[in-house]
Amino acid sequence: MSSAYSKPLAVLFAALASLAANSQIAAAQSVTPYAAIPSSHVTYPGPGRGHQDDLPAGDVRIGLLVPLTGPRKPEGEAILAAARIALEESTVRGVSLAIGDETASPWGPTADALIHLVMDDQVIAIITSESGAVAHLSEQVGNRIGVPVLTLATDATTTEINLRWLFRLAPSDAAQARTFVDDIYSKRRFTRVLLVTARDHDGRVGASEFLAAVRNAGAPAPSTFTVDPQKPDLDAWPAALKHASPQAVVFWTSASIANALRSRMHSPAPGVALYLSQATVDGYEEPDAPFPQAADEIFGSQAWTVASRPNGFVPARHFAERYRAKTQANPGPAALAAFDAVGLICDGLQKAGPNRARLRDRLAEVTAYSGASGVISFDNQGNNQQPLRLVPVRLPTSRE
Amino acid sequence: MTKLPCWLCLATGLGPFFSAGGAIAIPASSPLYTKWTNYTAANGFPPGKVYCVRVDGDRVWAGTGHGLVLIEHGQVKRVFTPADGLAGRAVMSIAVDPQTGDLWIGAFGGLSRYSGGQFKTYTNLSSGLANDLVYSVAVKNGEVWVATAAGVNRFDTRTESWSIFNEKNGPFEEPWSYSIAFGDGNVYMGVWGGGVIVYNPATRSWRPYTDPDGEMEIVLYRNQGLIHNIVSSVAYNESTGMFWASTYFGLSGYDGRNWHNYLTKDSGLASDFINAVQSRGDLVWACTDKGLSCLNYKSNVWTTYRRLGTDGRGEIEITGPEGHKSKTVTPSALAHSYTLNLDFQGDDVWVATGNGLSHGICQLTQ
Numbered sequence: 001m002s003s004a005y006s007k008p009l010a011v012l013f014a015a016l017a018s019l020a021a022n023s024q025i026a027a028a029q030s031v032t033p034y035a036a037i038p039s040s041h042v043t044y045p046g047p048g049r050g051h052q053d054d055l056p057a058g059d060v061r062i063g064l065l066v067p068l069t070g071p072r073k074p075e076g077e078a079i080l081a082a083a084r085i086a087l088e089e090s091t092v093r094g095v096s097l098a099i100g101d102e103t104a105s106p107w108g109p110t111a112d113a114l115i116h117l118v119m120d121d122q123v124i125a126i127i128t129s130e131s132g133a134v135a136h137l138s139e140q141v142g143n144r145i146g147v148p149v150l151t152l153a154t155d156a157t158t159t160e161i162n163l164r165w166l167f168r169l170a171p172s173d174a175a176q177a178r179t180f181v182d183d184i185y186s187k188r189r190f191t192r193v194l195l196v197t198a199r200d201h202d203g204r205v206g207a208s209e210f211l212a213a214v215r216n217a218g219a220p221a222p223s224t225f226t227v228d229p230q231k232p233d234l235d236a237w238p239a240a241l242k243h244a245s246p247q248a249v250v251f252w253t254s255a256s257i258a259n260a261l262r263s264r265m266h267s268p269a270p271g272v273a274l275y276l277s278q279a280t281v282d283g284y285e286e287p288d289a290p291f292p293q294a295a296d297e298i299f300g301s302q303a304w305t306v307a308s309r310p311n312g313f314v315p316a317r318h319f320a321e322r323y324r325a326k327t328q329a330n331p332g333p334a335a336l337a338a339f340d341a342v343g344l345i346c347d348g349l350q351k352a353g354p355n356r357a358r359l360r361d362r363l364a365e366v367t368a369y370s371g372a373s374g375v376i377s378f379d380n381q382g383n384n385q386q387p388l389r390l391v392p393v394r395l396p397t398s399r400e
Numbered sequence: 401m402t403k404l405p406c407w408l409c410l411a412t413g414l415g416p417f418f419s420a421g422g423a424i425a426i427p428a429s430s431p432l433y434t435k436w437t438n439y440t441a442a443n444g445f446p447p448g449k450v451y452c453v454r455v456d457g458d459r460v461w462a463g464t465g466h467g468l469v470l471i472e473h474g475q476v477k478r479v480f481t482p483a484d485g486l487a488g489r490a491v492m493s494i495a496v497d498p499q500t501g502d503l504w505i506g507a508f509g510g511l512s513r514y515s516g517g518q519f520k521t522y523t524n525l526s527s528g529l530a531n532d533l534v535y536s537v538a539v540k541n542g543e544v545w546v547a548t549a550a551g552v553n554r555f556d557t558r559t560e561s562w563s564i565f566n567e568k569n570g571p572f573e574e575p576w577s578y579s580i581a582f583g584d585g586n587v588y589m590g591v592w593g594g595g596v597i598v599y600n601p602a603t604r605s606w607r608p609y610t611d612p613d614g615e616m617e618i619v620l621y622r623n624q625g626l627i628h629n630i631v632s633s634v635a636y637n638e639s640t641g642m643f644w645a646s647t648y649f650g651l652s653g654y655d656g657r658n659w660h661n662y663l664t665k666d667s668g669l670a671s672d673f674i675n676a677v678q679s680r681g682d683l684v685w686a687c688t689d690k691g692l693s694c695l696n697y698k699s700n701v702w703t704t705y706r707r708l709g710t711d712g713r714g715e716i717e718i719t720g721p722e723g724h725k726s727k728t729v730t731p732s733a734l735a736h737s738y739t740l741n742l743d744f745q746g747d748d749v750w751v752a753t754g755n756g757l758s759h760g761i762c763q764l765t766q
Contacts, residue, residue, distance in 0.1 A: 031620060033615075036617055046689055048448070048449075107550035108531070109524075137576070140549070140576065144449075144492065160617050162672075162673060
């Protein structure tokens with residue numbers, strides 16, 4: 001074929017491919033699917049429930065795979081502190097923590113830490129951090145070996161694949177995105193929005209879900225700013241901010257990156273509303289009283305995140321007091337969820353005994369568990385799906 | 401109602417398979433396994449799950465949560481553990497190099513080579529191995545292909561050099577890779593999110609096969625394409641030229657032109673949750689969480705093997721092309737209905753189950 005024809009044909013093929021893809025998407029939205037993940041509770045028909053499968057006598061260990069080095073160290077320390085408080089509060093005796101360090105990259109030593117927790121420490125269950133990549137790393141290990149995994153990640157693809165050993169406590173990226181989009185575009189009628197994401201798995205998933213929610217709302221596409229979490233180029237931030245001139249900035253990054261960027265928001269802030277995904281918030285204070293007012297009327301700032309618990313939720317307040325007493329800091333979503341994850345495991349252990357498969361069965365049945373992060377019920381796929389609402393937050397002082 | 405061919409009933413010792421819709425004709429190329437020998441904790445085999453099994457002539461290797469097991473002449477000969485040099489206790493995959501006879505073992509802890517009675521282990525720290533979570537290993541022409549949690553490795557045993565394939569240089573959605581198979585000069589990779597990725601080493605070209613509906617939780621149309629983008633296992637059938645992919649959502653086969661998808665709701669498949677797939681001749685085997693299913697692709701007759709209760713008996717369920725089902729009880733059964741892997745020894749099958757290793761003895765010897 002001569003080159004004179006190849007370009008127009010390529011364009012034609014691309015257009016046809018695009019048409020076909022769009023037809024598939026349209027069809028997916030309008031046609032009754034041939035099959036779907038069953039809506040009944042997912043059961044695990046495999047082995048491991050017998051007493052011969054119980055873990056060795058002695059201390060039962062709960063595995064924590066959390067970042068204790070690198071830029072996400074504060075998240076790991078918060079999870080660890082919350083887990084320790086949960087164990088102190090628990091009436092179940094003979095339970096301890098085994099800790100694995102989730103390093104900056106999940107692909108090397110993190111896998112070894114995971115293997116060590118499962119095979120050597122013989123943990124009864126694993127709690128993973130807010131990292132979606134680490135949740136995915138753990139999901140297949142949990143599935144093959146048969147170890148319950150409770151993750152604080154917001155990546156819903158971890159629970160959309162029919163595996164029976166993964167339970168996700170955090171609100172999904174999609175649910176967060178819908179809540180933000182509703183407030184930004186429908187209620188406040190903002191038109192200039194800047195979406196800030198990290199160039200990693202969680203940033204990609206978060207951005208994808210936010211942009212999908214924007215499209216579904218028929219709202220104008222936001223400006224975007226992407227940060228390499230390994231080597232954040234903060235020098236480009238002021239120009240991006242100035243160019244977007246946003247009424248709202250949505251952060252889907254780690255807390256450390258968001259804090260660094262916030263500290264450089266001298267202009268055009270104040271007056272810019274900030275929307276922070278769960279992983280972006282490393283510690284905040286919620287108002288106790290109901291808050292029909294805007295966030296700036298409560299805290300003097302305009303920062304929001306999401307939560308499922310009601311205003312002034314007593315278990316959250318009690319946990320926050322204990323956490324502050326221990327750490328001199330306010331708990332963030334990761335600490336609240338980690339406290340609940342340990343509580344759920346201890347609660348399950350009371351009924352299941354030291355057996356991973358029986359504990360899995362108990363976790364799958366969790367309904368209306370009153371935790372610090374809210375009232376937890378797992379659906380058939382292991383999602384803790386509670387309605388979300390916006391929560392005004394008092395953020396820590398900006399730091400570099 | 402017509403009866404089954406008499407030779408089948410005589411050979412298996414079973415009565416004919418009747419269903420409400422009439423007798424189900426089982427093709428001659430579909431063997432039945434009515435006699436099972438099991439290796440469990442009760443007879444000296446390591447307890448718990450068996451993740452993989454590989455037949456090497458008269459020897460059978462099994463990967464368990466307690467190490468690598470060698471079975472010879474129907475006896476557990478030895479259990480190798482990390483103390484012997486094995487990369488990890490949980491063995492996920494075993495491959496035999498047809499040229500050298502070396503054994504390659506993928507474990508949670510790295511990759512090991514067993515040669516001349518010695519283990520040599522490769523880890524993420526000590527070699528070019530992408531990750532120590534090794535899910536699958538295959539070897540051909542001196543090249544070892546390894547599916548890990550951080551991409552697919554190729555290890556050239558002649559030059560001791562490593563290559564890595566992941567989302568940076570291939571059509572991967574994410575690097576988590578679960579399965580490797582060879583066929584027709586290609587390398588078939590079963591990966592998370594990327595479906596089945598076919599790589600041709602000669603041309604260095606890629607061909608990805610993904611779920612066209614793009615949805616994680618649904619199958620839009622029956623034969624839409626690959627059933628789901630998360631592929632637990634992939635197998636290539638040399639005689640038909642088809643590749644098969646198992647997912648946690650059903651079974652997919654591709655003949656080069658059309659897709660052939662099977663779900664429990666429309667076939668004799670025991671469960672949509674499939675841990676592994678194998679294919680040979682006219683047959684496709686699916687190791688599911690609720691039994692071992694075998695499809696005769698030509699006749700569209702399914703045979704599913706399950707264990708019944710605790711008395712050692714089993715059940716064979718035959719599903720005909722029109723969906724009619726027929727069941728019969730067998731005196732022996734798989735060690736557990738949760739099946740994870742399978743290999744062939746002549747006409748016999750070896751099955752890795754959730755509670756031991758099972759040897760299915762083919763009785764169609766006439």
